[in-house]
Amino acid sequence: MELDMQSPGALEISRRDLLVASAATVTVAGAPSLGHSQTNIPEASTGTNVSFIVNGERLELELDNRTTLLDALREHLHLTGTKKGCDHGQCGACTVLVDGRRINACLTLAVMHEGGSITTIEGLGQPGNLHPMQAAFVEHDGFQCGYCTPGQICSSVAMLEEIRANVPSHVTGDLTAPAEITAAEIRERMSGNICRCGAYSNIVEAIIEVAGRKT
Known part of the structure; x- marks a missing residue:
């Protein structure tokens, strides 16, 4: 049967048939082969x-x-x-x-x-044998809800070691001189530890006490 290409209807049918045939081809190509069981493929160990x-x-x-x-x-x-x-x-x-x-x-x-x-x-540290930083946080009420406190204390301990190792921060004034333990240095270096209760001033006091410096 010959199609009259001058007829709009004939051209429309040809396009529809083309789309249907293309969809069928994609479906068949994407289907898993019946001759190969998917369960035989071992999973990679992670x-x-x-x-x-x-x-x-x-x-x-x-x-x-x-x-x-x-x-x-x-x-x-x-x-x-x-x-x-x-x-x-x-x-x-x-x-x-x-x-x-x-x-x-x-x-x-x-x-x-x-x-x-x-x-x-x-x-x-453990109850009865607290680390000095843990004891200072208790003494200065460096926490309220306590959720951030473990991270605050671990960060405080390492932060003091960074200062003692003369690692500068963004607020260090003189990069050629030994880093000092000041409230400004502590606040900058502890800025990555958030206390949603807002106990920051008490945290700074606790750290300064452990560092052996006075406010």
Whole structure:
């Protein structure tokens, strides 16, 4: 049967048939082959054995490669002192010490710290044997709800070590002179740790006491 190409209706039908035929071709091409079972394809393993030292104890975990250090500590080791706040590295509640340096545990993968030494708030001190920074926070009421406090304390400990190591900050006036422990330096260096209760002045007082300086 010949189509009259001069007829608008004939041209419209040809376009419709073309679209239908194209859709059918895509559907058939995309369908799985009946001769190959999909269940025979092995799934790639995403687990990794990770060994690190946590609060002085060497531990080994089998973790999904995507597990953050924060989730490894909280969900696998049940060290729930480290808090999950924003989970985006913006509040500092998850701050822990890794090889003596403070980091946001929510922004790093556990597998990245193979062989590392990790200290959480539980490792700094315990009831009856508090770390000086923990005791100072209690004495100066450096917390209210307490949710940010573990991160604040871990960050404070590492921050003082940064000053002692003469690591400058954005408010350091003289880069050639030893860094000083001042209220301005402390506020700048602790700006990554948010206290929604607003206990900042008390936190600064606690840190200054531990540093052996007076306001």
